[in-house]
Amino acid sequence: MAAMTIRNKLTLIASAAFGIAFALAAVLVYAVFYDTSERIIFSELQKTSMLAAMVYLEKDELPAYEHQQVRSKFDATMFNTDVKIYDQNNRLTYGNGRLDKELTSGILERIRSEGKANTNANGHYYYGIFYPDNQGDFVIVVATTDAFLVSQSRQLLLMMVVALLLGLIIIVLLSRWLSRLAYQPVAHIIKQVNKIDIHSLDNTVIPPEPRDELHALVLTFNDLLVRLSDAFVIQRNFINYVSHEFKTPLASISGNLEVFAQKERTAQEYREVTGRVVTQVYHMEELLRNLMLLAGLREADQGNTSYRVDEMLWETLDRIYREWPDAKPLISVYMDVPSAGRLTIKGNGSQMQIAVYNLMENALKYADSKPVTVSLKEQNGQLTMEIQDHGRGIAENELRFIHQPFYRGNNVGQIKGSGIGLSLAVLICKQNNVSFSISSVETKGSTVHLRWPAYTVLH
Template sequence: MTIRNRLTLISSLTFGVVFALAALVVYYTFVVASERIIFSDLQKTGLLSAMFYLEEDELSIREHNRIRTDFEEEMQQTDVKVYDRSGRLRYGNGQFRESVTPAMLTRIREEGRVRFKTAGYYYYGLHYPDNQGDFVVVVAADHSFFTEQRNQLLLMMGIALGIGLLLIFLLSHVLSRLAYRPISSVIHQVNQLQAHNLERALTLPRTKDELRELISTFNGLLLRLSENFVIQKNFINYVSHEFKTPLASITGNLEVFAQRDRSPAEYRKVSETVLAEVSQLEHILNNLMILAGLRTNPQGNATFRADELLWDVMDRVFERWPQAKPLIGLDVSVADAGRLVVSGYRNQLHMAVYNVIDNAVKYAQGKPVAIALAESEGVLQLTVKDQGSGIPPAELQFVHQPFYRGSNVGDTKGSGIGLSLAVLICKQNGVGFSLTSNEQGTLATFNFSQL
């Protein structure tokens, strides 16, 4: 069952239940109020009857005639019987279809005034002592008129319930279609989504309700999915690019080497080349495993000098970027050599520092890069500052994500893995890392743990 039909049925059922309960209250109130009026009229008629039959000898002719007039008006729809002390009928119009039992008369005498009903009549009994004796006046009214009114009321309420249910069903069906229209629009937009256009946000409804909040949340999910697809794509590109060169070198060397017999020196040379390429593949695999959190420090923390680590990193940087050597400024200003000793996994931290400096040189676009190793408030601090175009403020929070690349990198090649790998390595080795950026450049800071 669709939501629209369910809403229609629920609203119709709710109306039916509420109307039925209201009808029961109205019916009960009508019956109680009507019977109260009937018994009140019977009480009045009983008093008039007693005065008409029993007070004739005590009233003037004028007063008795006035009572007679009122009595005759009341008697049009009422039967009256007057019984003496022995239970014998003394007065009355003689039209009762049911006789009053001695038990009823005794009860009336004991209680003074009694009202009750049977299958055909409403009764009101009145004990009326008089100078002529002890009498009981019993007044009765037929059920038929009240029953007819009650049945008409039930019929009208039944008709109103049927018409109301029909109208509520039709209105609920129309209103549910209108209320479901934004959901239909969302379903249509979702059906248009593909892996290549997940970043396209769904149109938000103009209302400020839960549906708008749901669609806004779903748009956030789509954005995260889109980012994950981009990360996966960059991951595949990174792996294929990084693995392609060593594998091609290994394959080429082996193919050439297998064309004819080789000397032991040539075997040794090819073996060294293949081992070097395999070592490069292992290095790439280690990077990926560290990035995935599958490999941490297998050797435990060790102590080493931060300046020696920095020189090793710079050798590798100058090897890759020989043209940038004049642009890189290096300053080590720690007088006490003992303050340069830090703890951590050296190979991993070497990788992290190299990735940050490599990024600085790459995105500096031929501008100077300042690298400084110094103490700041008792903490050994390594800073790397470039004068590139910087990172947009809105994207700074995403640069730590694997394979994420800023929107302003242009044609500069990269995989987006270096900075995220550096962040993860620093976290695993207890090294503080922070990154600030603006239009004048980017500043990366390492805070090393000293002994």
């Protein structure tokens, strides 16, 4: 069974709403019409009963010309109307004889006791009054058929049914036209979404105008695409990130083992090499855990974690000095943070150590043996770190590409590299909510700026 489309649902809902509303209104109109018509009929019968009293019972008291006028008015209202006048003994005294059915004594007594009464039965409306006269006490009953009211009621019902059918047809056609008009932005969005695949997640959907709920939905969807695109990029580059980060500890392990295997070693030397290898293995395990977190292949530990930025920086420098011993004289470190409490930050310190290490490694690679300055300071309530070198720099037209994995500038020359380190550092900063920016002038050097938001600082 095919699912009902939104357009058909809107048409059905609009038609049902119109039908129900019209039916309720029609019932109300019909009830008011019928009640008002009966009131008019009884009012006319009341007037006719008074005229009948003047014609039949006041003839001896009225002048001839006045009686004739009353008689003419009475005759003009007597179409399809019956009049019966009963005396105090319930005997029919006067009447025009148009209705053969006689009234029961109970009805007559009710009229005498109440002074007047009305009812409808057997297709007729009855109105009776008690009329005392010098000739005696009489009951005047006027009756008429309901044929006219029934005819008018049927015509009204027919008109309402026709109006309902015509209204439903109009509503269906109008609803389909309006739903098609309203559905056009949705169809346009679906067409755009269908063009998006795993290789084009960065293609956002153009939101419709005006700025309504659909506009907000598209913006939310675009935000989801951005997050999915980032996740796919991370996972797609996961192996490259792993190989980039693992090459140094693996080289250290293999180097130690190769040297160690060249000759017999003492027990003390066994312990020293084993310790160094275990340290590198633990380091690789930590790297793998952080890279899996970045790739979304592992969930982060629950709760808020924190780290000291200065401690993270010193640990990074220790690693740099171990792996770049010749660069130690080139590195200058400056710290200007008034309070030690400002150095404690919410976030993943191990990941940020990877990012800072990659940034400093890049600075040393392309510094051409020139000084590299690392400064940590507080500005406007925010902790900032700058890594500045005076090496080759980056051409202005290449700055926008450096965040991309595997991208390397045209001026790297024979310097080895994979183009992974900087993109991984940018990704880590993004996931740790650290602002990253870089400024560079070719042949004069580059400066990387890291800025932690004020709310992540633990006071």
